[in-house]
Amino acid sequence: MRAHSETRMAQPSGRSLLISLLGVFALDSFAGGQRNRTLIFTKDSTIRNCSCSADIRDCDYSLANLLCSCRTVLPSAMEGASYNGHLTIWFTDTSALGLLLNFTLVQDLKLSLCSPNTLPTEYLAVCGLRRLRISTEAKHPAPEQSLLLHNGGDSDSREQPPWLPEGWHTCMYISFLDMALFNRESSLKSYSTANVASIPNDFPQFSFFKTFPVPSNQSYVVTFIY
Numbered sequence: 001m002r003a004h005s006e007t008r009m010a011q012p013s014g015r016s017l018l019i020s021l022l023g024v025f026a027l028d029s030f031a032g033g034q035r036n037r038t039l040i041f042t043k044d045s046t047i048r049n050c051s052c053s054a055d056i057r058d059c060d061y062s063l064a065n066l067l068c069s070c071r072t073v074l075p076s077a078m079e080g081a082s083y084n085g086h087l088t089i090w091f092t093d094t095s096a097l098g099l100l101l102n103f104t105l106v107q108d109l110k111l112s113l114c115s116p117n118t119l120p121t122e123y124l125a126v127c128g129l130r131r132l133r134i135s136t137e138a139k140h141p142a143p144e145q146s147l148l149l150h151n152g153g154d155s156d157s158r159e160q161p162p163w164l165p166e167g168w169h170t171c172m173y174i175s176f177l178d179m180a181l182f183n184r185e186s187s188l189k190s191y192s193t194a195n196v197a198s199i200p201n202d203f204p205q206f207s208f209f210k211t212f213p214v215p216s217n218q219s220y221v222v223t224f225i226y
Contacts (some may be wrong), residue, residue, distance in 0.1 A: 038083055039064060040100055041090035041114075047100070049073045058135050059090050059114035075099055083107070090114045094122050094179045101126060105171060113182045114138045121180040127171035132225060136182055147188040149175065149223055172218070174199070178226040192223040 039050040043061055050068035057063060064070065082105035091097040092115035101109075102124050109126065110133040113119075117139075133146045150173060181188065196202050197219050 037086040037088065039068060039070075039088045039090070040078075042092070042096045042100075047073050047075060047078065049077075055088070058112040058137050061090075078104075081105075086110070088112065093117065094119055094124075097179075098122075098124055103127065107131070109133070110135070111177075111182075112137070119179045119182050121178060123176045123178060126175045126177065128173050129175040129223075132175075132177075132188070134182065134188065139182065140185060142185055145188045147190060147225065149173075149190060149192075149225075150221075173221050173223065175223045175225055178224070181226050188225065190223050190225045192221055194219075194221045196220040196222045 036051045036053055037055065039052050039056060041048055041050075041061065041064070048064070048070045049072075050064055050070035052064070052068040054067075056067060078100055084107060086108045087106045088110040089097065089100055090112045091100070092113070097111070103126075105127040107128055107130045109129060109131070112135040115138055130150045131146065131148050133144055135144045136142055175190075199220060199222065203222070
């Protein structure tokens with residue numbers, strides 16, 4: 001009788017089994033819904049591309065190398081890159097940032113200045129930008145700022161834009177970032193101009209568009225962020 005009683009106690013009830021199964025399904029759903037974030041930074045003349053499961057404290061290189069999956073990449077590997085998810089870039093000067101970001105397709109971008117240096121008034125062009133966050137903790141402590149440009153409610157975020165023959169992205173939304181905004185403590189601002197038919201003609205001050213091919217058979221929404 002005692003052995004029979006122990007056997008009965010070892011069998012889980014139907015309710016307990018259901019709760020256990022629901023717990024497993026919930027855990028799998030939570031894990032599947034998580035998306036890694038891309039972190040890119042330059043350190044000691046090298047470029048590190050990291051995949052992180054959570055945000056890392058700004059400019060903490062040691063913590064990023066410890067908690068994220070990082071690899072060293074060549075500058076040529078950054079050309080023509082595109083990012084559908086979150087992208088964070090830690091940078092110290094505009095030349096390094098331009099190498100990583102200029103004419104890149106990215107929707108959700110965070111830029112963290114990891115240097116107290118004053119940045120010049122230079123413009124970087126970003127395609128498809130919907131949200132921008134900036135951090136200037138290394139220069140002057142201030143809360144992180146965020147700016148929503150386009151909600152993208154009428155477009156598919158997974159849709160990839162067509163490629164230009166030279167390998168550069170083309171897109172309907174082009175944002176120009178004034179790097180001098182990192183020198184100011186004022187809030188992020190932006191203004192947009194729609195139905196721009198020819199960027200080189202309408203904005204001749206941006207001479208780099210003469211270097212990179214821009215199709216003339218479509219109109220653009222051009223946004224200036226300052």
